[in-house]
Amino acid sequence: MSAVAWIAVGSLAAWVWLLLCQGFFWRTDQRLPGRADPERWPSVAIVVPARDEAAMLPVSLPSLLAQDYPGTAEIFLVDDCSKDGTGDVARALSVRYGGLPVTVVSPGEPDPGWTGKLWAVRHGMALARARDPEYLLLTDADIAHEPDSLRELVAAAGTGGFDLVSQMARLRVASVWERLVVPAFVYFFSQLYPFRWVNRATGRTAAAAGGCVLLRTRTAVRAGVPDVIRQAVIDDVALARAVRRAGGRIWLGLAERVDSVRPYPRLTDLWRMVSRSAYAQLRHHPLVLLGTVLGLALVYLAPPVTLVAGVLGAGPVAAVAGGLAWAVMAGTYMPMLGYYRQSLWLAPLLPVTALLYLLMTVDSAVQHYRGRGAAWKGRTYARPEAAPDQ
Incomplete structure (x- = not known):
């Protein structure tokens, strides 16, 4: 198989694993659990x-x-x-x-x-x-x-x-x-x-x-x-x-x-919200950033790219595997769109959104190395922690 076909198959395998083995993250049924009124309401x-x-x-x-x-x-x-x-x-x-x-x-x-x-x-x-x-x-x-x-x-x-x-x-x-x-x-x-x-x-x-x-x-x-x-x-x-x-x-x-x-309302508002803490989530580690970028590219960007490449000549394996990976991706996104009462036609656009998040994460790292760290409402934290274990 061609390199494009192997990338498409790898992406499809990743999506099958995410679909079945990542805690069914795509389901939206985790709502406030069963409850009964207490005999005495606490303060x-x-x-x-x-x-x-x-x-x-x-x-x-x-x-x-x-x-x-x-x-x-x-x-x-x-x-x-x-x-x-x-x-x-x-x-x-x-x-x-x-x-x-x-x-x-x-x-x-x-x-x-x-x-x-x-x-x-x-x-x-x-x-x-x-x-x-x-x-x-x-x-x-x-x-x-x-x-x-x-x-x-x-x-x-x-x-x-x-x-x-x-x-x-x-x-x-x-x-x-x-x-x-x-x-x-x-x-x-x-x-x-x-x-x-x-x-x-x-x-x-x-x-x-x-x-x-x-x-x-x-x-x-x-x-x-x-x-x-x-x-x-x-x-x-x-x-x-x-x-x-x-x-x-x-x-x-x-x-x-x-x-x-x-x-x-604007992309810049959302960009600021995500980028202020994205690199902190990666613990300010360049190798973790590199792995995240490559992972996002394989999981979210490769399916539509390999589908198009397969149709244009990279072969049927690339086209089929890329198309199936894209379909699984869109299918896992639909429950969240339903929860937000949004059109399910947005589901195939998830690769575009993932690309935006990839760029926001890279920008977060760039701002960190420029000494701006996590900036929010007039404060800047040059090297904030994400979620310390100790």
Whole structure:
């Protein structure tokens, strides 16, 4: 066979393996597990780190204020050195809408060795623990919750005996670029951290979705969170690993009633979101980057290329194997498109999206070696950690 044919066969073999042996990552049925109301509803402290979120809070914060929770719950919003009046907006919304009590604090710039978000989370958790809550809900300032969200999370944690319950909020898909890139973002995440593997009681895979994490307080204390992950940019995965190391049970799934309201209307917005942490995920290792680029090329780019090459003269083996690999790829992407209520005709375009992610990852490495590291909202972390094991 020709070299093109061997590449096509290798890509097809990779897709058969991914289809059957990677935790059925492509399925979207990992939703909040079965739950029953507890006899006594535990107390919960909701910690919201917020930096320059004055535009998002009028959409997201009222949904937390309106939580229909039978137990005691309180919100701690940590204003992380915002320049747009985030704290004032939060106080005004609390007065306007009522509901759960809100405490707004501003801890100042982070100490050396801390990322800004985790510094804010640290102060929010410290204030919350003074109230001795049984659970902490860590949620981002751009996440909107349905009124029963907290109730359902707590019931699921109690029924399943979980120390950490996390839902991946449904991201916004309104613009053309969001439709092309966002469902693939969740698809790639689930491929890297198959939810079924995460949810095994004795599994080694650990991950969470930082926008919505319910955490048992005593487990957080035992795990040393957030101090042990203070440098992590990919803080949700780092948090889940810390909880699992401490013997906690974790669960991760797709959300049905928790939504991100942050818009990413332009490709540059999405590019910045991905590239700020992509190289950190690869632990800033050039060989890992090279392997990732080659892997993405073989798995996602080779199928359409070898199909076309086979039709143009590389032979029927290249055409058939490349076409089958492309078909399997598109088929595994369809459930995620369905979850996001997008046209299934986007499935064959996954190689185009994968190419964009490949370029974003390379750009992340380039920015790192230029000394810009992970830049987000006016802060730059020259060499941040992804999700430290220790």
